[in-house]
Amino acid sequence: MKLDILVFGAHPDDAELGAAGTIAKEVSLGKKxxxxxxxxxxxxxxxSAEIRDKEAEDSKTILGVSVRENLGFRDGFFVNDEKHxxxxxxxIRKYRPRYSFVQCC
Numbered sequence: 643m644k645l646d647i648l649v650f651g652a653h654p655d656d657a658e659l660g661a662a663g664t665i666a667k668e669v670s671l672g673k674k675x676x677x678x679x680x681x682x683x684x685x686x687x688x689x690s691a692e693i694r695d696k697e698a699e700d701s702k703t704i705l706g707v708s709v710r711e712n713l714g715f716r717d718g719f720f721v722n723d724e725k726h727x728x729x730x731x732x733x734i735r736k737y738r739p740r741y742s743f744v745q746c747c
Contacts, residue, residue, distance in 0.1 A: 645708060646673040648739035650730070653683035654698040654712065660745040662705065669706040676709040677702070678733050681717035709737065 647668055651657040657665065657677045665675050679698060682691035689697070695712075702710040713729050720726050734742060 643674070643709065643737060645676045645737040645739040646741065648677045648734065648737050648742040649659055649675065649677045650680065650733075650742065650744045651677065652680050653686060653690065654679045654681075654718070655683070655691075655701075658701050658705075658746045662701075665705050665707065674708045675705075676711075676737055676739070677707055678730075679710070679712040680715045680720065680730075682712060682714065685717040689719040 647665075649657045649665065651660075657679070665677075669675055669711060677698075680722060683689075683694045684691040686694070687693070698710060698712070701707075711733065713733070715729075
């Protein structure tokens with residue numbers, strides 16, 4: 643599936659906290675938007691990984707996002723190395739977004 647916009651966030655709520663308004667606006671304009679979470683946020687203080695999984699799925703529905711995936715990197719322990727870069731590259735190649743951006747914690 644080709645997306646117009648692909649948003650990357652370290653944790654399952656980062657895209658929403660930093661860009662929910664933009665995501666909702668672009669979806670309302672007919673754009674296909676996807677979100678890729680790098681971790682499940684298991685070290686966070688805002689709920690367990692299971693709760694965050696459910697919230698991410700609910701958010702996908704509420705925002706009207708076309709796809710949402712989680713790469714399952716270990717929260718707090720992934721590094722900018724070839725292994726992790728290749729996983730991100732796979733997502734970019736899979737969805738071929740016109741635009742992509744990273745929303746950091």
